[in-house]
Amino acid sequence: MNKIRVLVIDDSVLIRKILTEILNSSPDIEVVGAAADPLIARELIKQLNPDVLTLDIEMPNMDGITFLRNLMRLRPTPVVMISTLTEKGAGVTLEALTIGAVDFIAKPKVDVVTTLNNYAEEIIGKVKMAARANLSNNIRTLKARESDKKVGDTNKTEPTKKRPGGNDKIIIALGASTGGTEAIKVVARGLPAETPAIVITQHLPAAFSESFVKHIGLASKMTALIPKHGQMIENGHIYLAPGDKHMAVDRVGDKYVIRLLDTEPVNRHKPAVDVLFRSIAHCAGANAIAVLLTGMGADGALGMKELHDAGAKTVIQDEQTSVVWGMPGSAFKLGCTDYVLPLDEIAGRILALIH
Known part of the structure; x- marks a missing residue:
């Protein structure tokens, strides 16, 4: 079976590293690239043709919502949002789900490393599910x-x-x-x-x-x-x-x-x-x-x-x-x-x- 090809998009070097390690720990998933902002991601999507994207909401050059809106219009791809556990983060995440994101992973403001590692199984499960998601009738x-x-x-x-x-x-x-x-x-x-x-x-x-x-x-x-x-x-x-x-x-x-x-x-x-x-x-x-x-x-x-x-x-x-x-x-x-x-x-x- 072909591995699920994932592109991680996040402006935090630490988050990119943790998500890459977590996802690569699954034999069914391969992180094929990582991008610090949507402009870099746009080029990598063309080069790498990933099956699933993980996408941070708050990033430089272009926010995640604008990027997601453009992506769903031009090249629909399963997306799992990475969002903060705040009221503002909740509102933006729900907007992302309205636009077409499949699911989201909530990250806290503090102790991100421990929290993300504690939810490694859930993160892997959500990316696998996103790869199977029914985008054609979304x-x-x-x-x-x-x-x-x-x-x-x-x-x-x-x-x-x-x-x-x-x-x-x-x-x-x-x-x-x-x-x-x-x-x-x-x-x-x-x-x-x-x-x-x-x-x-x-x-x-x-x-x-x-x-x-x-x-x-x-x-x-x-x-x-x-x-x-x-x-x-x-x-x-x-x-x-x-x-x-x-x-x-x-x-x-x-x-x-x-x-x-x-x-x-x-x-x-x-x-x-x-x-x-x-x-x-x-x-x-x-x-x-x-x-x-x-x-x-x-x-x-x-x-x-x-x-x-x-x-x-x-x-x-x-x-x-x-x-x-x-x-x-x-x-x-x-x-x-x-x-x-x-x-x-x-x-x-x-x-x-x-x-």
Whole structure:
């Protein structure tokens, strides 16, 4: 099997050295070059034809966002962003994912060497995943299609004029990982303001949660927020799990309530989709609609099976429109998916299931 050819782009000599050593430690990866800025990188891309780029956001001569925008327009290539764990870094990283980056690696402000080495396995995994990512049907295209059609689609998918939020028992649970930040916005954009409550677990660092929930809020007619422990769930609201705690749902009387759990990672993730899905299988059963979008790994698949067994309706994103068909594909293999749909049809299916 041919090795994955990687070009590392970072203005820090130290970061270039660490990433090169980490990636070259994998027998499946070869770092074919390193560049200190995008202008050098542009020439090396022509010479070396890499399979994957790692790209720092803040660099001299041209910032990473401008470089990424040009790259995706002229020569689409899988990119893993290297971003700082700050609010500003989070906002810029989410913009990079919107433009077309496949994933990101978060680096801290201090003790970069130890932190990056501690995450060596994750870094290698993300680069391998990026090499397999589905760029031909990436979410940039789907987002544009959804944006063009959103007014017409919202009208078409509501068969009656009754308020979709009329049933307080219905709850929508959604899980995603790689590629999910854009996929979630596409789904949210297609749902009216009175839709039953949506609870979301997306694999993200805690520093990124506030920025991401703002992105969801701008894309959606619903109200998006990061909930507090014990908060009552209301229709017309989207609740995003904070990046450092599991989110579960409990039932108190006739109301659903948020539970935030500071327990061990599940499937190596915190928050984990399986924690959310299993809690909803227990408290909502057949009143739940579960949706699993693009993502690496298998988190959420077993939880979706529990939901399906409890009578919930289950929807997954299809392989063709997923950046990575890991999580939805794992659920599909378990035989617990009622609907396998392109991303831009999922909001319409949710509305149909509500009615």
